[in-house]
Amino acid sequence: MTEFRRMAGAWRAVAVTACMAWAGAATAADEPRLALSTNLDLAADTDDFRILRVRAGGLYQYLNPWSFSGAKVQSTHYTQGAFRRDVAALLGRYRDQRRDTLAGVDIEAGVARVSGHLRPVGDATLRLATTLGTAVDLIASADLVETPKALERGIGYTFLAANVEHPFGERLTATALAGWQHFSDGNARAHFRARLIWLAIPEQGVTMQLRYRQYATREANVGGAYFNPDEYRQWLGVVAIRKRHAGWVFSGALGAGREDASASGSRPSYLVEARGEGPITGDVRLAPHAGYSRSVGFIASPDYAYRSAGATLLLPFR
Numbered sequence: 001m002t003e004f005r006r007m008a009g010a011w012r013a014v015a016v017t018a019c020m021a022w023a024g025a026a027t028a029a030d031e032p033r034l035a036l037s038t039n040l041d042l043a044a045d046t047d048d049f050r051i052l053r054v055r056a057g058g059l060y061q062y063l064n065p066w067s068f069s070g071a072k073v074q075s076t077h078y079t080q081g082a083f084r085r086d087v088a089a090l091l092g093r094y095r096d097q098r099r100d101t102l103a104g105v106d107i108e109a110g111v112a113r114v115s116g117h118l119r120p121v122g123d124a125t126l127r128l129a130t131t132l133g134t135a136v137d138l139i140a141s142a143d144l145v146e147t148p149k150a151l152e153r154g155i156g157y158t159f160l161a162a163n164v165e166h167p168f169g170e171r172l173t174a175t176a177l178a179g180w181q182h183f184s185d186g187n188a189r190a191h192f193r194a195r196l197i198w199l200a201i202p203e204q205g206v207t208m209q210l211r212y213r214q215y216a217t218r219e220a221n222v223g224g225a226y227f228n229p230d231e232y233r234q235w236l237g238v239v240a241i242r243k244r245h246a247g248w249v250f251s252g253a254l255g256a257g258r259e260d261a262s263a264s265g266s267r268p269s270y271l272v273e274a275r276g277e278g279p280i281t282g283d284v285r286l287a288p289h290a291g292y293s294r295s296v297g298f299i300a301s302p303d304y305a306y307r308s309a310g311a312t313l314l315l316p317f318r
Contacts (some may be wrong), residue, residue: 032061034317037072037093041310046303049080051146053310059093062316065285066102069094074112074121083148087114089121103129112156114144119156119184137163145183149225157183161191171199187219187228209238211255234259234269234295248278259295270294287312 039055057072074089091110098104109122120142128136139161144151161179168174179191193213200208214233222228236257243250253273260266270293277287288311294304 032063035059035062035068035070036315036317037070037312039072039310039312041308043306043308045306047080049146049148050078052077055091057091057093059314064099065314066095066097066099066104072108072110074110076112078146078148078151080148085114085148085151087112087144087151089113091122097127098129101127101129101135103127103135109142112144114156115152115154117154117156117184119144119154120158121156133167135165137165139163139177139179145226147226149223153185153225155183155185155225157181159191163193171202173197173199181215183222185222185225187217187222189215189217191215205242205244207240207242209236209240209253209255211236211238211257229261231262232259233261236269236271238271246278248276250274250276268294283316283318285314287314 035058037055037057037059039053041051041053043051043053053074053076055072055074057070059068059070062068062070070093072091072093074091076087076089078085078087089110089112091108094105094107096104097106105124105126107122107124109120109124111118112121113119121144123141124139126138128138140159142156142158145155145157159179159181161177163175163177165173165175174197175193175195177191177193179193181189181191183189191213192215193211195212196210198208200206212233212235214231216231217228220228220230234257236255238253238255240253241251251273252275253271255271257269258266259269272292273289274291275287275289278285280286288309290309291307293306295306
């Protein structure tokens with residue numbers, strides 16, 4: 001955490017600029033309003049690769065957490081030993097979804113400048129819900145490959161996928177995703193993911209899940225820029241919970257299983273996730289999160305682990 005505190009000066013000016021641009025706006029409570037949105041995210045792994053990411057921006061025509069649009073600026077600071085790299089990005093934001101089914105559009109998209117290259121970053125989802133309960137998600141995302149060598153080369157990727165979610169009765173749901181990932185260095189991967197979700201204790205929001213994912217790589221040699229096995233597979237047994245209390249939604253997951261990568265063999269894999277979202281005073285909303293993952297799916301190391309934490313603060317103006 002000492003290292004992260006030293007990083008804080010790199011993004012302070014970004015947050016101040018966004019606050020000045022959007023502070024002081026006022027509209028009627030029942031009309032679209034302006035809002036300030038800020039994000040702080042920290043991540044670190046067992047290779048001492050660290051990430052500090054800050055976003056700050058304004059939302060206009062803000063009606064509620066499921067309907068708004070706006071823009072954000074982003075600053076990301078990467079460190080590992082003597083390696084230092086700062087990456088700035090500009091993103092647009094648009095969300096128009098139903099609260100009950102999340103049917104609709106959720107987009108956060110923009111560009112980042114890294115090592116002299118402009119790369120797309122963000123996520124976009126179009127969710128279609130049917131009267132039978134089946135939902136289809138069309139997904140597009142893009143980001144940087146976050147390793148020192150990849151950042152020095154300015155490598156990014158884009159990802160296109162379709163996900164189908166279908167209920168089998170009141171307590172069993174299955175999902176399946178097929179996707180294609182293209183890297184700016186010419187590499188590509190075909191992805192498949194699936195989940196089987198059983199609502200074990202409905203009154204407590206507890207589910208038992210079986211999660212599976214795999215990918216196959218087109219180009220094995222990427223010059224050591226990032227972990228790139230020919231094939232990767234992982235399955236996890238997960239216990240998850242989702243609860244509502246005092247206007248807040250709390251969720252968490254605890255999982256364990258095994259993974260198999262062609263470059264490193266079979267090993268155990270684990271994950272822990274926690275998240276909350278709700279009001280802290282009036283219309284001001286906070287969404288903290290934390291996670292831990294032990295998986296060779298990122299680095300060819302038997303003891304590799306990735307830790308993350310962060311929070312989003314949303315402040316609508318009356």
